[in-house]
Amino acid sequence: MRKMLTNAGLALCLWSGLATGSAAAVHGVAPAQDAKAAEEEKRDEFILGNIVFVLFHEFGHALVSEFELPVLGREEDAVDRFATFLLTPEGGEDEESDPSTILIDSMRGWFAASERTELAEIEWWDEHGPDQQRAYQIACLLYGADPKKFGAMADEVKLPEARKESCPSEAESNSGSWIKVAKPHVLGDDEKPPKRIEVTYGPAGDYALERDLLKESELLEGVAAELTKTFRLPRKLTIAARKCGEPNAFWDSEAAEVQICYELLREYRELYDQQKR
Template structure:
C-alpha cells in the first residue's frame, strides 16, 4: 500500500464507526509486520539516545524523552541508506502515535497521562512530522498536507530540525569514532509465543544494523548489549547499570495488532 494512502487511512478512518475484523491476507500480514518493524527501528534508535546520554555522559536540557525522539529522527534520516525505507519508517511511526493518541485519550482530558515523562502521543506524532518536513520540505510536503499542517508551521519546522540536529551533533562530536564490533553484543532471548516477531527482527536485521551503526560511528567507553526479550509488557528500555538496551517482543506484537485493528477491517 502506498505510504500516503496508509497515512490517509489513519487520519480519516481511525475514529470511524465500528467495524468487523477479518483475517489478514498474506500481503496485509507482510505490511502489518513492516509497520511493526518500522516502529522497532525507531524505538531502538530512541533508546540509543538514552544509551548515548548514559554511556557518554551527555548533558540534556529539557525532557530527555523528547531529545531521544529527535535523535531517532536525525539518525534515521542520516544513516539509513535506502531513501524510501527511511521515509516510510518515520511515516509509520508518526501514524502509530496518531492512532495511539485516539486510544489513549480515553473518555476525555482527565484520562491523559500528563505526568508521564514522554510527551503525549499526538504531540510525538506532529513533532515527528515537523522534523521530517524541516529536514526535507519537498519530500514531505504531502505528509504535512495530510496532517493539515499549515504553511507557516511547515516553514517553522526547518529551524526546528536544524536546531535539533546542530545541538545533537555538537554534543556528539567529541565522541565520534569507532567501537570494536565484539564489544557490542546482540542477544535474542527465548521468544515463546512471539517467535514471528523474533524472526522478523532477524530478517530485517534491526538490531544488527543498529550494532553496526554504533560500532562505526561512536567511541563507546565500554561494552554494551542489545537484547530482545519477553518482558511481560509492550516496552523497550535502556538499563544504565547493565549498559543494555532491551526491546520487548510484546512491543512488536502490539504494533502488528495495531495495524491489523486499524487498517485490515471490513467496513
C-alpha cells in the first residue's frame, strides 16, 4: 500500500525534473547557471511537497470517515502519522525519487510556521498539536524508520537522544497499525476501482499564481489516480482546489470532498521566503 501511494508523491519529483528542463529552455542556459530559476524551482518544490503531505493528511481523515476506522487518541495526530507512513521510503529509492524529501520539506514547513507563534499564543486546547510538535513527530518517525540514513537530519533539528531511543519502535508500530486497519480496504491485484476520485479547480481570484502552479504540476491528479487505484472507495470522492478565505485544507464528509485552499499555497510560499531571510 505504501509503495503504491508514494508514487503520487514521486510525481512531484518527475514534475520538478520537467520544470527544470522547461526553465532551461526558457532562459536558454543550463539550470545550474540560472540561480534565479533554480531558486524558484526549489520554492515550488517546497510548496508542492507540503501540499502532498496535506493531501495525505486529509485523505487520512477521509479513510477514517469512509471506512469507519477506529482511532485511539487524537485523530489529527493519527492522520499526520498516516501521511508520514505513506511518504517514508521503504529503501532502494534513488536520490531523485526519494519521498522522504517531501517529509523533510513538511517538517521544515511546520518549524517555520512555529516561528510565527509566540508561546502565549499557542492554543493548547486545539484539536491539532503545536506546529513544533508536529514537526518533531515527523522527524522521529522518519529517523525511526532508518536511523543511519536520517541520523544527520535528527541531529540538525536537535531531536534529543532520549527521544531517539523510542523512535524505531514508534515508527514500526505506526507502520504496522496503519497497514492493519487499511489493508481490508485495499484493492486486490485483479480488482477494478468501484469509485474514483475527481479533481476540480475553482475560481482563483488573486491566487491565480497558486492555481496555475497546482494545475501545471498535475499533482492533484497524480494523487487522485494513485488513491483511486489503491482503495476500495464506497463512493466517489473529489479533491477540490479553491479560494477559501483562509490558508487551510479540509475533509468535508458531507460533500465527500477534500478541499485544498489556494491561500495555503500562498502561505507555504511565504514560509519558504521566511526561511531564506
